[in-house]
Amino acid sequence: MDAGGRATSPLAAPPEDPTAGTAASGDGRFHVTLTNFAGPFDLLLSLISKHKLDVTEIALSQVTDEFISYLEVAGDGLDLGQATEFLVVAATLLDLKAARLLPSAEVEDEDDLAALEARDLLFARLLAYRAFRQAADFLRAHELDQARRFAREVSLEPRFAQALPDVLLGVGVAAFAALAVQALQPREPVEVSTSHLHLPRVSVREHAGILRKRLAGGATTTFRALTSDCSTTLEVVARFLALLDLHTRGSVSLEQLTALGELHVRWTAEEHAAGTDVGQEWDERPDATDHGAVRDDGVEPRPA
Amino acid sequence: MTTAIDERLRGAVEAILFVVDTPVPAVTLAELLDVDEVTINEQLHALASEYEQQHRGFTLRPAGEGWRLYTREEYADHVERYVTEGQRARLTQAALETLAVVAYRQPVTRSRISAIRGVSVDGVIRTLLSRGLVAEEGSDPQTGGGLYVTTQLFLEKLGLSSISELPDLAPLLPDVESVLSEDANP
């Protein structure tokens, strides 16, 4: 994904060993080690924003490699927030870099200039967003601090309670009922909705089974025909993955005469040779079923 | 009392007494702070006489089966003036809304009100109690939490003779009941 590639820039230097100096340093945050920069990802962003580092001189492919190996080290302990942030930042950087690398002649076009500005704006937004995140950290720290102090909040001693002036409600019956409606209105949860992530669960293994049934006769068919009954893209993908799996096991042969052309599929194995675990590695581990991130039963019970 | 005041222990006792408005038995403090009752009693007496010597704005006195902090008698006039002049006669929006929840859901526990309001209602309930608009009546058989109801004074303030005269909310709150009861059993 490195859009640079100019021979003179430092990014032409061979990538360092991705495991060396990469990934989690002491604080568990993502650090990058490039030939012209080493430090936290955040800092990299700051330097670019202050024009102390030219975005065109950053080997984005290396940053990405490092992030991937960071993810591998982090394993299940991956912080979703960090991963998301990385994606957003990396995508913006890439966009920015692509724009900066455009031959200057083309930038004379008004539209291109506008596009460039739009990207800078996007980057500025990113920085603003990050700044407020850091401000939120400050608020969090103070909130935690303050949570260790308990204000004196006790009822008035009876003698003082009796001295209280007569209370005024200040509302009539109708206004009071309106307040009740307002107070009793169900509240929507604050959390970011993940409902858009609720894809139906598709099992590659199951699709391998379907393929095996259709192909076991030995006839030659096409991928198009094999997927004609799929109703979603996800099913097509699952079927394709299953097909690849069958291919690596030598159960089917695949032939494509022209690029992007029709894919011909032929069953080559013995009738019962294919194991039952085809596609299993694509599916969730059986014991992980209940914890899968992708569920079709709606994680959040919320009104539509 | 010849016992030197153990500063940490004294501080802890003081902090606990500071947040409760019921008398705290010495034995409770002893258990909580993991010292024997004799030591706690020494601390309490030492603290009480320290407040006297320093002539603080509050005093520590035995009350019922425990100890409790009170404002010092001689400053009662100032406090009373603050309470009568400084306090708002009008209820805040938060207090009114909480009152509305109690009125329409009574008898209701504090945690239920809190769940409906989405915030802690301790302070507001305290205000409503001290203003005589709500009262505690019995407790929830399941959770043991106190149940709150509105009072006669509340009805008077709204010019109603009975709770049944409150307008029906059902037409205004479509399907809210089911959502709320789901909410109560997460």
Next chain:
Amino acid sequence: MTTAIDERLRGAVEAILFVVDTPVPAVTLAELLDVDEVTINEQLHALASEYEQQHRGFTLRPAGEGWRLYTREEYADHVERYVTEGQRARLTQAALETLAVVAYRQPVTRSRISAIRGVSVDGVIRTLLSRGLVAEEGSDPQTGGGLYVTTQLFLEKLGLSSISELPDLAPLLPDVESVLSEDANP
């Protein structure tokens, strides 16, 4: 502060702070006790440092526009048991970030917050409103959209006495302001 502590005045201030459940502004105390505000401020500061020196179980801190008594942090573990549940519901990250935007950009419209956060903030704003951490105050003359500000409670909850105590955002936001403000008026 060279002022000797006036024992009677100190006692009265202490007694009033002792009974209230909101921060008390110095000016309120001054009026109530019929002394000038400078004297009251001296007393408050003297009292606060006296509590520190004596390492009492409570502290006196500026909170929002006034002063309020709190238990000392180091006794939080003991005190926590006595403070009722529900008190300490944590704010979500989304709520905190939105709160940060309001705090630094107030008064600010919802659409402006949304633009900075990159997501719809309706739900979060509603939560912050219901918790009393932000309030609507006036409306934008151009768009007519409601303007949001942080409240006294916000300052209290964060242990700040004024918005100016928030750290400077500028070092975190190099050259961004100009770009963003252009953006705000397309």
